[in-house]
Amino acid sequence: MKLSEIGEEALIERIIKANNLPKSAPGLVLGAGDDCAVLSQDEHGMFVLLTTDMLTEEIDFRLDLISPYQIGWKSVAVNLSDIAAMGGEPTWTFPSLGFRPDTEIEFVDEIFRGMTECAARYGSQIAGGDMNSVVGEMILSLTQLGKVEPEFLALRSNARIGDRILVTGQLGDSRGGLELLLKYGLDEANRLSAPLVKAHLMPVPRILEARAAVSTEFVNAMMDLSDGLGSDLPKLCKASRVGALIYSDKIPVSPDLRAAAAQLGLDALEHAASGGEDFELLMTVRPEHVDKVIEVVHSKTSTMVSEIGEIIEGSEVELISPQGDKHKLSIGWQHFI
Secondary structure, eight states: OOHHHHHHHHHHHHHHHHTTOOSOBTTEEEOBTBSSEEEEEOTTSOEEEEEEEEEEBTTTBOTTSSOHHHHHHHHHHHHHHHHHHTTOEEEEEEEEEEEOTTOOHHHHHHHHHHHHHHHHHTTOEEOOOEEEEOSSSOEEEEEEEEEEOGGGOOBGGGOOTTOEEEEESOSSHHHHHHHHHHHHHHHHHHHHHHHHHHHHHSOOOOHHHHHHHHHTTOEEEEEEOSSOHHHHHHHHHHHHTOEEEEEGGGSOOOHHHHHHHHHHTOOHHHHHHHOOOOOOEEEEEOGGGHHHHHHHHHHHHOOOEEEEEEEESSSOEEEEOTTOOEEEOOOOOOTTO
16 A cells, blocks of 8 residues: 555554554653644643654745745744644754755755744744755754643644634635745745735744633634645544534635635635645634634734634534535645645
C-alpha cells in the first residue's frame, strides 16, 4: 500500500496503533492526537505544551513566490498556531533547518530574521536548534514549546452535542492568495490582492484570540484551521465522537476572496470551506455562552468571531444551504494525497 492510498491522518493512526504510542504516561498528560502534546506541570503549575511542524520547499512554498523573510515568519507562525489551539502562550522555539550547500548566507540571514521577529511578536524566543545540508529541497522543521494553565487547556475532544461552532476571522483568504500566486506570480498577485497574498505568506497565529476565548472558561473544544474547515472539523468531531452541521451562509468570506474568486472563475464559498492554512481558531461553545465569547474576543483583540454551525449526534459533518440542501463538507488539504 502506498502513502497516497491512505493519506496523512490514516498514516498517523496506523503509526500510533502499530507502535502502541501512549496517550498518556508519567510526565505525559496528553500524547499524540491533538494540536500539541501536553507535558506535566512546571514549577508554576502550568502545563508544558510541545508541538512540531515542518515546511518543505515545493510542497509548502516555492522560492519564486515567497521571500526568505516570509519563509522564516511562516515556519514559526504555523507552530505558534498549534500553541494557540490549546489555549496556551508560546515560550521557546527550536528550528531544525536543511539547506543546500550553495545557499547564499544572506538568504539564511533573512530566514532567521523572519523567524526571530515572528517568535518575538507573540512572546517566544529562539533558544537552540539544528542545521544540516540537503541535496534536494530545503526543509524547515520547528519544535515549539508553550505553557497553559490547567483550567484554560483546550482540547479537540470536549465538544458536546448542542454546542455552537465558532470561527475567528475569515476563511479561505490563504487559499485565495495561493491561487493568485500560482496563476499570476508574486508581483501581479500582490497587485490584484495584497491582503490575500499576505494571508498566505505571513499567517497570523491567533494567540491573543485564543487566550481571550479560554479566559471566559466557556470554550468546550478548540483547534486551529491549518488544513481547512473541511479537513479539520471532522478531526474535532472524531475526537469528540460527534457530528456537525455547518450553515453555508454563515461561513465568513471576505470581500477580497469574493473578488479574487470572480477573477479566477472559482467558487469563493468552496475555497472558504475547503482551503487550508487559514490558521484561524475553530471552537465549540454552549449556546448560552456564544455571545459572551464573541464579545470578549472582539473587545480584547478586535478580531471578528462568527457562529457557523452546531454539534449534532452521529458522525456526519455536513454543509446545509439556506434552502435546506445538505451535502458533505468538501475535504481540505491532506498530505500524500
